[in-house]
Amino acid sequence: MTASDRPPSVDALARSLTASGLPHPICVDIAREAIAADDVDGARRRADHFRRTLLTDVVNATGVLLHTNLGRAPLAHSQDARPQTVEFDLSSGERGSRQTAVGQLFARLTGAEAAMVVNNNAAAVLLVLAALAAGRDVPVSRGESVEIGGSFRVPEVMEQSGCRLIDVGTTNRTRLSDYQRAITRADTDVAIVMKVHPSNYRVEGFIEETSLPELATLEVPVMADIGSGLLDANVPWLTGAPPAWLAGEPAAVQAIADGVDIVTFSGDKLLGGPQAGIIVGRADLVERCARHPLARALRPGGLVLRSLQDTALTYLDKRAATDISFWRMVGRSMDDLDRSAERIRAALEQDHGIVPARVITAASEALPGAGSAPGITMPSRALVVDGDHLAALRSAPIPVIARTRDGRTLLDLRTIDPAQEPHVVAALGSALAVT
Structure with a gap:
């Protein structure tokens, strides 16, 4: 074997992968794998593949506002690398409680006596049941004994x-008398009654x-898992009447006003904040949850708490319509979406020579997503091109996640932030240039 036939050294091949932006130890691993597989020429491809397995910013063009696979509610949050009063009075x-700051804000927002936070809504449900009903009975309607995404049963x-x-x-x-019979049966020991928002499941008809x-x-406490995180059914942070697609969606303010003793909901759905589970309700019941050993295992860290605090203050300051990404998407008018479409089409022609006829604007339907308002859609607009370009759009430097229907690719404009339009132009221009 001549010197030219020998594979490069691991170090030399690893250093050639520097442009991938990956740390050198990762490049070394990739170089070793490529040499072992006799695939030296594929080392850059392997590095790119590895990079794309990391968390990556994308453009959501699916029309699903709260896309579970894309992190649900888009959220911007930053804080200085400084100590903060997570557990300091x-x-x-x-020493203080990490629940004080955020708890008092969500109690104020919902009209509850007290509130606390855990790391997601499944954890909130688990903690409430463990703290208030372990070893005892909890009646649930058969129509609400559901499985939600991620095998949450x-x-x-x-x-x-x-x-x-x-x-x-x-x-x-399921009638009130069904719950009453369960409570008064001689063979039951009912601690609480639980009502569950069925999320992405809907029963219609009789x-x-x-x-x-x-x-x-009822003579026992009532727990409502409303899931989707809608604070107030009247959405006072929006101008005009509540959107029609919110009709029937349970909300925390109304649940507390209706006399529910404890309510759980998500932070990263209609609330528009980080992933978290929020528990609000009677002070004595929330305190029992806070004292339970599971509360420590399920507690959120300082980053989530500070982000939730910012989210709560945004609602209290009446800035949710403009400062929370989900509600900005909801509030965009059809005229605004049409203007976005024209900006993108014009830029495609100017920067990439894509004639406007190849990219049309069509009526579309967006949906809240993440199990919120199941079966409900809202009007939108989409850019439509012939053919399946999903893979090409995903391969862009800033990947664009779209959808296909009837042999065409659709990019829904309601879920595309206007600031991301240049990324859409770049990705779509490259995808169409090769067809």
């Missing part, structure tokens, strides 16, 4: 909490469910 100079979460599920009613009809005000008349 400035008044006393002693209500019966299994209840089992892990240590409580016992009591099925009441039927899949399509149905009947028991409302929260009705459940609040």
